[in-house]
Each structure stands twice: as C-alpha cells, then as structure tokens.
Amino acid sequence: MIATKAYPTTNQAARNGTSTYRWAAGLLFSQFLIFILTFLVLGSAIDWPASLDNPAAQALPLILQERSAVALGYTAYFLSATMLIPIALLLWQILGSESSLLRVSAGFGILAGFAKLLGIGRWLLLMPSLAEQYSTTSDPNLRASIELLYTSFNNYAGGVGEQIGVAFFAGLWTAGISLSILRQRQLPRWFGYSGLVVAISVLIPLIEVYNLSAGPMLMVSGSLWQIWLITLGGMLLRYRAKAEA
Structure with a gap:
C-alpha cells in the first residue's frame, strides 16, 4: 500500500488562521492588562516608575x-x-512569514522581550537581597559597598532593559511591523503610519546614552506603545x- 500525504483542507487552514489571529490578539490584550496591573501595584507601593531614579539609601x-x-x-x-x-512570532506568521523584513523584525521583538526580562530580573533576584543586607548592617563601609553595587547594577541592568529592550529593540520591532502593514495592506494604512510615529517616539529615549535628557519621553512613548x-x-x-464574513 502506498502511503499518501494528508494535506489540510481549506476549512482546516481557515480554522488555523483564525486561531493564530485570536492567540495574537489575546496575548496583546493580556500583555496590556498585566502591564496595567504592574503600574497600579508598583505605582501605589513605591511610586514606580519615578522611584527608579531614587538613590540606594532611599x-x-x-x-x-x-x-x-x-x-x-x-x-x-x-x-x-x-x-x-x-507575540513577535505570531505577528511574523500573520503578516507574512516569507517577508525578510518581518523575519528581521520578529528577531528584534524577541530580543526586546529578552532584554526587558534581563532588566526586570534584578528587582526579583538581586535588589530584595541587597535591601535585606542594607537594613541589617550598621557598618558604614558595608552600606557604602551595597549602595555602590545597587547603583552600578541598576545603571547596567536598567540600560539593558530600558535603553536596549524598551527603546532600541522594541522601537525597531514596531517600525518593522508598521512598514509591513503599509506594504501588505491587510490593516488600515493610517495604522501603519501611526505605528511609525510610535516607533520613533520609542527610539527617542536612546539619547540618554549620550548624556542627553529625554525628560518624560520614556513614560510617554511607553504609554503610546502600549495603546x-x-x-x-x-x-x-x-x-x-x-x-470570514
């Protein structure tokens, strides 16, 4: 008996496509809601994100x-x-997995996620331990060492998470998605153009690498990006x- 390869039917392909769209939309909505939870919890507890600039002693x-x-x-x-x-992988599949632009953009989206994780991880792993040690010692030399470690690692990990992850990679990812929307016209062109504006706003805080102040731009661009x-x-x-209609 000769084995035959089974190909998906049109209905199966349509269902798979619908599932991909729903997963992508569901993750986008969930990511937004969880970020709002982050903002509410940390904002009320430690005045986040303004508290990111507080000195170690505070x-x-x-x-x-x-x-x-x-x-x-x-x-x-x-x-x-x-x-x-x-989300980056699903959008790559939805908007055109054969597109080299989207392939590169998906890579930027994945890198943005990993860079943000590296930056966020310090608040779950290192900072609570430093806070505990800081509160239990009266040795001024040890306290000074802890403050130096806090400041140094906060600058490094914050740069990885905020400058590289939130600004650089996320900005390039957003720009790539927006250009793909303009090319393929599955979605309204105005949405692609608005995405380019958002991408530029996300990239602006990179000027802080050169000791220039971005002011509230990180917060403003982050809000625009989430919207x-x-x-x-x-x-x-x-x-x-x-x-499907």
Whole structure:
C-alpha cells in the first residue's frame, strides 16, 4: 500500500488562521492588562516608575518595606515582557512569514522581550537581597559597598532593559511591523503610519546614552506603545472577522 500525504483542507487552514489571529490578539490584550496591573501595584507601593531614579539609601529601605508588592508588581512586569516573545512570532506568521523584513523584525521583538526580562530580573533576584543586607548592617563601609553595587547594577541592568529592550529593540520591532502593514495592506494604512510615529517616539529615549535628557519621553512613548499594541489586537480581530464574513 502506498502511503499518501494528508494535506489540510481549506476549512482546516481557515480554522488555523483564525486561531493564530485570536492567540495574537489575546496575548496583546493580556500583555496590556498585566502591564496595567504592574503600574497600579508598583505605582501605589513605591511610586514606580519615578522611584527608579531614587538613590540606594532611599530605594532599598522602600523595597524592603514593600517587599510583597514589589515581588507581585515585578512578577507581573516579567510576565508581560515574556509575552512579547510569542507575540513577535505570531505577528511574523500573520503578516507574512516569507517577508525578510518581518523575519528581521520578529528577531528584534524577541530580543526586546529578552532584554526587558534581563532588566526586570534584578528587582526579583538581586535588589530584595541587597535591601535585606542594607537594613541589617550598621557598618558604614558595608552600606557604602551595597549602595555602590545597587547603583552600578541598576545603571547596567536598567540600560539593558530600558535603553536596549524598551527603546532600541522594541522601537525597531514596531517600525518593522508598521512598514509591513503599509506594504501588505491587510490593516488600515493610517495604522501603519501611526505605528511609525510610535516607533520613533520609542527610539527617542536612546539619547540618554549620550548624556542627553529625554525628560518624560520614556513614560510617554511607553504609554503610546502600549495603546498601539492593544489597538493592533483589536485590528487583528476585526480584520479576521471581516475575512470570514
């Protein structure tokens, strides 16, 4: 007996496509909601993200005082960053897996997720331990060493997470997706153009690498980016519903 290869039927392919769109939209919505949880928990507990610039002598006692809230908030933030990785892969599949632009863009999206995870991880692994040691010693030399370690690692990991992850890789990923939207026209062109504007705003905070102040731009661009992503989720569901009608 000659074995024959079974190919998916048209209905099966349509169902698979619908599932991909729904997964992508669901992850985009979930990522947004979990980020809002992060903002609410950390904002009320430690005045995040403004507290990121606090000196060690102010930040470490607050971390210890609000340890449970810090753990919950940064766990949520870690989860939202993790979601960027499958989102990047699903958008690559939806918008055109054969596109070299999207292939590169998906790589940027994955790198953005990993860079953010590296930056966020310090608040779950290192900083609580430093806060504990800082509170239990009265040795000024040890305290000075802890403050130096806090400041140095915060600058390094913060640069990896915020400058490389949030600004550089996420900005390039957003630009790549937006250009693909303009090329393929599955989604409205205005949405592709708005994505390019958002991508530029996300890239602007990179000027801080050169000791230039971006002011509130990191917060503003991050908010615009989150709004654009959740709108993308709605657009995907709407497009798929129209295609099936």
